[in-house]
Amino acid sequence: MALEGLLPELAVIRKDFPILERELAGGLPLVYLDSANTSQKPQVVIDTMVDHLERHNANIARAMHQLGAESTEAFEAARDKVAAFIGAPERDEVIFTKNASEALNLVANTLAWAGPRQVGAGDEVVITEMEHHSNIVPWQLLTQRTGATLRWFGITDDGRLDLSAIDELITERTKVVSLTWVSNMLGTINPVAAITKRAHAVGALVVVDASQAAPQLPIDLAAMPADERPDLVAFTGHKVVGPTGIGVLWGARAVLDVLPPFLGGGEMIETVRMESSTYAGIPHKFEAGTPPIVEAVGLGAAVDYLGHIGMDAIHAHEQAITGYALQGLQTVKGLTVLGPLDPAARGGAISFELDGVHPHDIAQVLDSRGVAVRAGHHCAKPAHARFGVQSSTRMSSYLYTEPSEIDALVEALEYTRSYFKLD
Amino acid sequence: MTAQDLDALYQEIILDHYKNPHGKGLREHADRTAEVHHVNPTCGDEVTLRVHLADGVVDDVSYDALGCSISQASASVLYDLVVGKGVDEAMAIHQEFLTLMQGKGTVEPDEDVLEDGIAFAGVAKFPARVKCALLSWMAWKDATAQLVATNSPAGDGDKS
Numbered sequence: 001m002a003l004e005g006l007l008p009e010l011a012v013i014r015k016d017f018p019i020l021e022r023e024l025a026g027g028l029p030l031v032y033l034d035s036a037n038t039s040q041k042p043q044v045v046i047d048t049m050v051d052h053l054e055r056h057n058a059n060i061a062r063a064m065h066q067l068g069a070e071s072t073e074a075f076e077a078a079r080d081k082v083a084a085f086i087g088a089p090e091r092d093e094v095i096f097t098k099n100a101s102e103a104l105n106l107v108a109n110t111l112a113w114a115g116p117r118q119v120g121a122g123d124e125v126v127i128t129e130m131e132h133h134s135n136i137v138p139w140q141l142l143t144q145r146t147g148a149t150l151r152w153f154g155i156t157d158d159g160r161l162d163l164s165a166i167d168e169l170i171t172e173r174t175k176v177v178s179l180t181w182v183s184n185m186l187g188t189i190n191p192v193a194a195i196t197k198r199a200h201a202v203g204a205l206v207v208v209d210a211s212q213a214a215p216q217l218p219i220d221l222a223a224m225p226a227d228e229r230p231d232l233v234a235f236t237g238h239k240v241v242g243p244t245g246i247g248v249l250w251g252a253r254a255v256l257d258v259l260p261p262f263l264g265g266g267e268m269i270e271t272v273r274m275e276s277s278t279y280a281g282i283p284h285k286f287e288a289g290t291p292p293i294v295e296a297v298g299l300g301a302a303v304d305y306l307g308h309i310g311m312d313a314i315h316a317h318e319q320a321i322t323g324y325a326l327q328g329l330q331t332v333k334g335l336t337v338l339g340p341l342d343p344a345a346r347g348g349a350i351s352f353e354l355d356g357v358h359p360h361d362i363a364q365v366l367d368s369r370g371v372a373v374r375a376g377h378h379c380a381k382p383a384h385a386r387f388g389v390q391s392s393t394r395m396s397s398y399l400y401t402e403p404s405e406i407d408a409l410v411e412a413l414e415y416t417r418s419y420f421k422l423d
Numbered sequence: 424m425t426a427q428d429l430d431a432l433y434q435e436i437i438l439d440h441y442k443n444p445h446g447k448g449l450r451e452h453a454d455r456t457a458e459v460h461h462v463n464p465t466c467g468d469e470v471t472l473r474v475h476l477a478d479g480v481v482d483d484v485s486y487d488a489l490g491c492s493i494s495q496a497s498a499s500v501l502y503d504l505v506v507g508k509g510v511d512e513a514m515a516i517h518q519e520f521l522t523l524m525q526g527k528g529t530v531e532p533d534e535d536v537l538e539d540g541i542a543f544a545g546v547a548k549f550p551a552r553v554k555c556a557l558l559s560w561m562a563w564k565d566a567t568a569q570l571v572a573t574n575s576p577a578g579d580g581d582k583s
Contacts, residue, residue: 026425360466360491360555361433368429377467384467390489391467419429420438420492 003403005320007313014400016042016305028370031405036184036212036349036396037374038238041302045241048301052294059290061267075293078300079283085240085303086210086233087220088250095249095256095286096296100211101134103234103249104178106286107207108138110259111176112146117205117258121147123175126204128153128161128190129386130183133379135209139178148175155386159186159339166198174204181213185380185394186339187322187346189217193228200227205255210235215398216318216347218311221250231255237295242302246295249286256282263288306399314399318348321397321406325350328410329395334422335413338387349396351378354413356422359393365419369412371405424549431545432552433492440539441492446502449473450485457569461562463554468494470559474566481505481513484563493543493552498559500539505563510571517564524553 007013014020017040024030032040052074058067060075083091097103111119119125125139129152143150151169154162161179170177177199182189196206207230213219214235221229232255237246251259261268261279265288270278279285306314323343329335334355340346354362363375374394377384384390395409424432449458452475460471468490475483484502488495504520505513520540523530528548532541546556 025428028425358491358495360468360493360552364424364432364549364552365429368424368426376465381467390469419433421442 003320003324005316006403007309007317007399009309010317010400010402013309014402016044017400018043018046020400024370031369031371031408033395033397033401033405033409034372034374035215035398035401036239036347036394038244039215039241039398040400041243042241042305044305045243045298045301049243049294049298052297057294060293061284071293074297074300075291078296081300081303081307082248083250085219085307086214086248086250087222089222090253092281092283093250093253093256095251095283096291097234097247097249097286098245098292099238099247100209100234100236101138101247103247104135104207104209105138106249106262107178107232107234107251107259108142110262111205112142113260115258115260117175117255119143119146119148119175122173123148124151124171124173125149125176125178126151126153126169126174126199127177128179129155130159130161130186130188130190130380130383131178131180132184132209132211133381135178135180135207136382139176149173153179155186155383158341159183159188160345161188161190161195163191163195166195170195170198170202170204172202174199174202176205176207178207178209180209180211182210182217182347182349183339183380183383184212184349185351185378185383185392187349187351188340189213189346192230193224196230197228205232206230207232207234211239212347212349215239215241215306216311216315218315237299237302240299240302240306242299243295245292246299248299251282253282256286261285261288265289267291309399317399317401318397319343321401321403322346322348322350324403325395325397325406325409328406329413332410332413333417338389338392348398348401349394351392351394353389353392354416357416357420359391361420362393362413362416365416366409366412369408369415371409371412373409428548432549434542434545436539436542437492437496437546440496440499444495444499444502446484446486446499446506447488448485449487450475450483452483455570457566457573459562459566459569461558461565463490463494463558465554466491468555468558470494470498470562472498472559472562472566474563474570476510476567476570479509481508481510481567486559486562488559490558491552491555493546493555494558497540497543497556500543501559501563504538504540510567513567514564517560520560521557523547524556 058071268288359375470488
């Protein structure tokens with residue numbers, strides 16, 4: 001069947017991902033609907049990493065030999081590719097971390113330390129109720145350590161941020177606003193530009209968790225008006241068809257330059273004396289120690305691959321699949337989708353409840369049919385609590401997902417209902 | 424996993440206990456009650472469980488639980504197996520169930536001891552689900568141990 005918006009080369013794209021060809025126990029084909037958890041990897045990412053390890057492996061920026069030069073070049077080329085992927089105004093504003101959590105913790109930690117942006121008693125930090133735990137806990141730690149106050153946007157019944165009290169929430173006392181671009185549980189796409197504009201009007205820094213946005217939305221930071229552009233953006237490599245162990249923090253130079261260093265060590269210094277040290281400029285100031293080199297190189301290949309297909313086309317594909325999935329899921333008796341029902345207002349992660357069957361049991365039965373989904377609280381316990389549920393089942397698609405896999409999910413959910421003897 | 428594995432996991436007995444749990448609900452007792460709240464941090468499953476002892480016997484286990492069929496059914500089986508037993512005997516049953524669940528599918532369960540609990544032998548083959556089966560059992564052991572500790576010779580049965 002032809003679904004409008006699907007990637008025209010879908011069959012070819014699927015061939016790029018070798019894991020999609022494997023069989024599961026019992027000879028079942030894999031229906032992978034857990035891409036918001038981690039995405040699968042195309043052959044080009046795997047090959048690039050193997051090639052680096054086989055032919056170019058050396059430490060970077062300190063080895064005075066040919067391999068060292070090649071490895072450094074590959075690592076820094078990956079930074080250029082990531083900068084291009086998000087439209088970073090400057091390539092040196094791209095900091096490699098080990099994941100999005102580390103990127104967010106880098107910001108929340110350095111804001112607690114002495115400097116022009118230091119958060120202290122009487123200041124306020126604003127987050128939202130739909131954050132992943134990795135964008136909640138670092139801010140709880142920051143405010144507890146500094147005596148600042150943590151506040152948050154609530155969620156409306158239809159799964160959007162409740163912005164009705166934005167002017168009471170973001171005030172002259174607000175030092176930081178940190179929010180997710182796309183919810184990993186509800187799928188909601190948040191109005192980052194509008195919230196950033198309000199936060200900038202009161203002089204607050206804006207931090208955006210783009211872990212779910214970077215895989216599916218075209219991001220062009222340089223093209224955003226300065227007052228609507230967040231100051232810091234974090235995402236992780238393994239959700240954008242790259243490897244695990246590598247994440248990204250992009251920050252505006254003016255902000256990164258005044259934040260104190262995070263981890264101390266090799267590579268982040270200018271000079272070291274026994275009494276004290278001076279520090280390198282960005283990006284190296286925030287990259288102490290030997291970084292995950294081959295992971296960065298793999299991430300470079302990954303964002304190149306996505307860029308080659310085109311993020312606009314990938315976004316359209318996600319919307320088409322999400323719309324198709326929302327329709328299919330709602331044919332299942334007793335199933336309730338948590339979050340917006342309009343595919344244009346949401347990303348490709350769809351969490352749902354099924355009356356009479358616990359999410360763990362659903363995921364287990366689906367797994368017996370080869371359908372891989374996530375069950376649990378998806379590291380978003382407050383968002384679940386907001387809807388009075390303890391856990392949910394989540395399907396999440398990506399550029400390699402095809403409509404027949406959604407059909408397989410719906411069929412497996414019907415089977416689950418019969419397995420648990422629901423009428 | 425395959426359809427056969429699925430049936431090994433979800434034995435009829437487990438599904439029956441899930442649909443009609445025994446002893447569910449929190450009950451009040453005037454004395455010698457301990458209440459605990461246990462959570463499985465990976466999946467968020469929760470149980471609030473109260474133990475009431477009388478004369479060295481497990482007089483009642485009452486509970487309020489949120490969770491999957493495995494965790495709900497195992498709380499129901501726990502209730503059947505330990506209520507009415509002496510604390511020592513109940514602890515021995517607990518150990519037997521623990522050994523079964525930690526046996527990775529290699530332990531042959533003793534039906535005389537575990538009764539309906541033998542249905543969980545299949546669960547032991549699914550590492551991700553062992554914690555579900557053990558949630559209420561660990562809560563029971565915790566609450567009972569607290570009661571026994573306060574029941575030292577000088578203890579006079581205060582509510583904890």
